[in-house]
Amino acid sequence: MTSPNIAVIGAGNMGASLIGGLIQDGHPKDKLWVADTSIEKLTPLRDRFGIHVTTDNKTAAKQADIVILALKPPMIAPVARELSSVIRERKPLLISIAAGISTTHIKRMLGDASPIIRAMPNTPALIGCGATALFANATVAKETRNLAESTLRAVGSIVWLPDESLMDIVTALSGSGPAYFFLIMDALQKGAESLGLPKETARLLTLQTALGAARMAIESSTPLDELRRQVTSPGGTTEKAISVLEENNIGALLKNALQAAMLRSKELATILEEEN
Ligand SMILES: NC(=O)c1ccc[n+]([C@@H]2O[C@H](COP(=O)([O-])OP(=O)(O)OC[C@H]3O[C@@H](n4cnc5c(N)ncnc54)[C@H](OP(=O)(O)O)[C@@H]3O)[C@@H](O)[C@H]2O)c1
Numbered sequence: 001m002t003s004p005n006i007a008v009i010g011a012g013n014m015g016a017s018l019i020g021g022l023i024q025d026g027h028p029k030d031k032l033w034v035a036d037t038s039i040e041k042l043t044p045l046r047d048r049f050g051i052h053v054t055t056d057n058k059t060a061a062k063q064a065d066i067v068i069l070a071l072k073p074p075m076i077a078p079v080a081r082e083l084s085s086v087i088r089e090r091k092p093l094l095i096s097i098a099a100g101i102s103t104t105h106i107k108r109m110l111g112d113a114s115p116i117i118r119a120m121p122n123t124p125a126l127i128g129c130g131a132t133a134l135f136a137n138a139t140v141a142k143e144t145r146n147l148a149e150s151t152l153r154a155v156g157s158i159v160w161l162p163d164e165s166l167m168d169i170v171t172a173l174s175g176s177g178p179a180y181f182f183l184i185m186d187a188l189q190k191g192a193e194s195l196g197l198p199k200e201t202a203r204l205l206t207l208q209t210a211l212g213a214a215r216m217a218i219e220s221s222t223p224l225d226e227l228r229r230q231v232t233s234p235g236g237t238t239e240k241a242i243s244v245l246e247e248n249n250i251g252a253l254l255k256n257a258l259q260a261a262m263l264r265s266k267e268l269a270t271i272l273e274e275e276n
Pocket of ligand 1: 009014015035036041070072073098121122123176
């Protein structure tokens, strides 16, 4: 199959990450369009990747087999209004990555002409290491799902969700997740520094340990709690550290954090529904 023409609307963090990933994956640059209100965001993308850029969303959408809406949630409604005639005429696949905007909500704004897929990627997409959850309702054809899947697989791993309501917990887990790992890695690095390790040494050892642990877990079918037990010798140093973490209820703390993010995701979705 020939590569589809893709228009990314919004050249911010996620839009630029998706473009970087698609280019790295070999998507032809003449089949990539990006639109943004800000020329300052577009120029570096054009210079770096040689893709088409425009400050007119319609110009980008007119070329596209796939339109990716990479806008902040409040901008989805005005841009949907702006693009509705082009979308109705061209019927591209629409992929929205906006948090809290449901497929039903987008359908209400744009009608039934185009298939709609909702995606929740995360920022490691920038380096092809993203984690994206996808949802399509039952009316979206298998070939269309495959198209969305191959587009987003260009920037990392993907999973399909059986139910759109699961997007709130996905937003809490992998959408917001990179920040939790940065926080934990920062705390480990600073802790080691305060115990006397030089800053750069603490940074390198922290990051490589996180990467190594994640790769070991990804490459193994062993459950995470068993992997942890395997590196915890009775009476050893790891056991001491784990007991401090468990006495302080690390499991409950992280679950509470996820729950707070999930509830906020639901709240934001309700606010957006009411505003539009
Ligand atoms: N960042 C994440 O980790 C993450 C993870 C998963 C999902 N998401 C979702 O991804 C979406 C984008 O997030 P982001 O972090 O990439 O936001 P962002 O950096 O603010 O990017 C949005 C871009 O769209 C531009 N824009 C604003 N109005 C526009 C319009 N009318 N037409 C065209 N472009 C317009 C913005 O320009 P200005 O800055 O000049 O307004 C900005 O460059 C959000 O809905 C978010 O929920 C983000």
